[in-house]
Amino acid sequence: MSDTRVDSAKGFSVESLTANPRQARKERLIRDSLGATALVSVLISGLIIWSLFSEAWTFMVEVDWGSVWDIGWFPRRGIYDIKTLIVASLIVTGIAMIVAGPLGLGAAIYLSEYARPGVRRTLKPILEILAGIPSVVLGFFALEWIAPNVVKTLFGGPAAGSLLAAGIGVGVLVVPLVASISEDAMKAVPMSLREASSGLGARKITTTIRVVLPAAVSGLMAAFIVAVSRALGETMVVFMAGGAAQTAVYTHDPLEGSLPLTAGMTSLARGTDSVVGEGLTFQSLFFVGLLLFVVTFALNVVADRFVHRVREQY
Amino acid sequence: MAKARLIGDRTNKMMVQAMERRAADVRGRVFQITLLVTLLISLFILGVLIVDVVVDAWGVLTGRPSGFLTGTMRSLSGDPKLGVHQALVGTFWIAVFVAVFAFPIGIGAAIWLEEYALKNRFTRFIELNIRNLAGVPSIVYGLLGLFLFVKSLGGLTGGKSIASAGITLAILVLPIVIITAQEAIRAVPQGLKEGAYGVGATKWTMIRSQVLPYAAPGIFTGTLLSMSRGIGEAAPLLLVGAVSGRLGSNPGFFDFSAINAEAFMAMPVIIVEWVQNSGRDPGFAEAAAAAIVVLLVFVILMNAAAIFLRNHFEKKRG
Numbered sequence A: 001m002s003d004t005r006v007d008s009a010k011g012f013s014v015e016s017l018t019a020n021p022r023q024a025r026k027e028r029l030i031r032d033s034l035g036a037t038a039l040v041s042v043l044i045s046g047l048i049i050w051s052l053f054s055e056a057w058t059f060m061v062e063v064d065w066g067s068v069w070d071i072g073w074f075p076r077r078g079i080y081d082i083k084t085l086i087v088a089s090l091i092v093t094g095i096a097m098i099v100a101g102p103l104g105l106g107a108a109i110y111l112s113e114y115a116r117p118g119v120r121r122t123l124k125p126i127l128e129i130l131a132g133i134p135s136v137v138l139g140f141f142a143l144e145w146i147a148p149n150v151v152k153t154l155f156g157g158p159a160a161g162s163l164l165a166a167g168i169g170v171g172v173l174v175v176p177l178v179a180s181i182s183e184d185a186m187k188a189v190p191m192s193l194r195e196a197s198s199g200l201g202a203r204k205i206t207t208t209i210r211v212v213l214p215a216a217v218s219g220l221m222a223a224f225i226v227a228v229s230r231a232l233g234e235t236m237v238v239f240m241a242g243g244a245a246q247t248a249v250y251t252h253d254p255l256e257g258s259l260p261l262t263a264g265m266t267s268l269a270r271g272t273d274s275v276v277g278e279g280l281t282f283q284s285l286f287f288v289g290l291l292l293f294v295v296t297f298a299l300n301v302v303a304d305r306f307v308h309r310v311r312e313q314y
Numbered sequence B: 001m002a003k004a005r006l007i008g009d010r011t012n013k014m015m016v017q018a019m020e021r022r023a024a025d026v027r028g029r030v031f032q033i034t035l036l037v038t039l040l041i042s043l044f045i046l047g048v049l050i051v052d053v054v055v056d057a058w059g060v061l062t063g064r065p066s067g068f069l070t071g072t073m074r075s076l077s078g079d080p081k082l083g084v085h086q087a088l089v090g091t092f093w094i095a096v097f098v099a100v101f102a103f104p105i106g107i108g109a110a111i112w113l114e115e116y117a118l119k120n121r122f123t124r125f126i127e128l129n130i131r132n133l134a135g136v137p138s139i140v141y142g143l144l145g146l147f148l149f150v151k152s153l154g155g156l157t158g159g160k161s162i163a164s165a166g167i168t169l170a171i172l173v174l175p176i177v178i179i180t181a182q183e184a185i186r187a188v189p190q191g192l193k194e195g196a197y198g199v200g201a202t203k204w205t206m207i208r209s210q211v212l213p214y215a216a217p218g219i220f221t222g223t224l225l226s227m228s229r230g231i232g233e234a235a236p237l238l239l240v241g242a243v244s245g246r247l248g249s250n251p252g253f254f255d256f257s258a259i260n261a262e263a264f265m266a267m268p269v270i271i272v273e274w275v276q277n278s279g280r281d282p283g284f285a286e287a288a289a290a291a292i293v294v295l296l297v298f299v300i301l302m303n304a305a306a307i308f309l310r311n312h313f314e315k316k317r318g
Helices: A021-062 A082-114 A117-132 A135-155 A163-187 A191-199 A204-215 A217-233 A236-241 A261-269 A281-313 B002-020 B026-063 B065-070 B085-116 B121-135 B138-152 B162-186 B190-198 B203-232 B235-240 B267-277 B283-317
Strands: A072-074
Touching: A021 A281, A021 B085, A021 B121, A021 B138, A021 B162, A021 B203, A072 A082, A082 A117, A082 A163, A082 A204, A082 A217, A082 A261, A082 A281, A082 B026, A117 A163, A117 B026, A117 B203, A117 B283, A135 A163, A135 A236, A135 B026, A135 B203, A135 B267, A135 B283, A163 A217, A163 A236, A163 B026, A191 A204, A191 B002, A204 A217, A204 B026, A217 A261, A217 A281, A217 B121, A217 B138, A236 A261, A236 B235, A236 B267, A261 A281, A261 B138, A261 B235, A281 B121, A281 B138, B026 B065, B026 B283, B065 B085, B065 B283, B085 B121, B085 B162, B085 B203, B085 B267, B085 B283, B121 B162, B138 B162, B138 B235, B162 B203, B162 B235, B190 B203, B203 B267, B203 B283, B235 B267, B267 B283
Parallel strands: none
Antiparallel strands: none
């Protein structure tokens, strides 16, 4: 600190304004080390892409492609039916969005348009706590509570794990995400639009549905897409409550158990030592991972576009 | 703004009533109540979740609370020495790795992006890259850890060790640390910075004496959130190779030789392990619930502290 101050005894000269070389060196060093920490993120992206591609490439070159479109997912027997995993993932994601879409959007509209500040201050943190619940906890909840109490009682499914139980669990998990992005989008709609609508004699419900929601539509799309991406990538809930372990025969019945992409990878990697060196099982892990990465990446880029459109509009 | 809205609402209501000669807006009421119900359903689920877990865990937690914290993994749920000690130690070390790697690098990157970086294409590329990293599914980070730290750098990290797991999770939470720290730094008023320059501060002195103290609560909130995310993550650990079955060793909290030992356990993984065991031995479901309560205490405390801090400082600074 002391060397940056002007010595009052010597008076003030041009020299006092130019940094001393030691100081300048220190400043440059700090700037460069901070810049290096920012580059770490680029390095990580590079490493992710490199690790996924290098092993997935081996898989794609060496695999018998007939086994990639077969009766089910039996990696240890050399049967890598990818459609089993994809269909299971789509079912879980679809159910999750049926649950999270209305719940998240409704909560967001209420918090943004209707809740008084005091109510908002109490309810919002609780929703944020829900967002912080680890996914293993929701996996346990989906298996131990949702399966017997919702899936079995309401849908006549099994009391153990099923795609439906996993889907509802994932839905609960993404509700706070949908709510928070949607609320941000609606908060970004200028108050003047609402005032203009009210001024024309529109009721609150009309203002909300006909003015605020259309104005926030880009942000709502973003919320939906991010939630789909998150649901596709969610692992622990589908692994614990998806109702299948290690292997799965192709099914598109939500009341049965199956392996979504992430659950297929996790059950394969459990005790990873048995994966390494057994045919292509280790590589198949990265092939599925690459597929998941590409899809979620594309979804996230699209969602990012939508978010930016909101910012540009207002 | 709020006042204008209120007046708009009131005139609106009066005009509507005057025009339609109707006392109440039934449709609007129903809509509002429906919205409130959707919000309450989410909160109800949270309540049911917590009650369900606590009820399941009650026997274990009240029966032998300290034995459960000091016990180890066992093959039978009735074993009086069953407990989460190994998992607590693993999660403790993961938290240390996250704090040591993710916090300095993340905060450094945020400072650079907000204070030093030129607003050019390269900076935009880095920011886009960080946003995308934040959206990468956690299991993909597990693949990275498996490929890089377990397979390629196995000699250095000890393979399927707590070191590999810790670094993997530090990488996973890094984008969250960067994004939250960036937001906190961006909120520092320009006047404070100019004031520091005005009395002759260099850039770094300005950052250290003005930007960082002002942004500290926001940065701290972000680190709390990312830490709670890090200790709750299970998927990457399963891929990096947390032990399935039983873990033989039981190192203490400060047993440094265990960091790169070829075996580890962590709180979220022990929950998965016990839930899966509950198929053959139903008593494990209660043990899993008890472990969840232990994990949730940490996670909810961190989250609540983060939310409180943020709201407190938002209010204070208007």
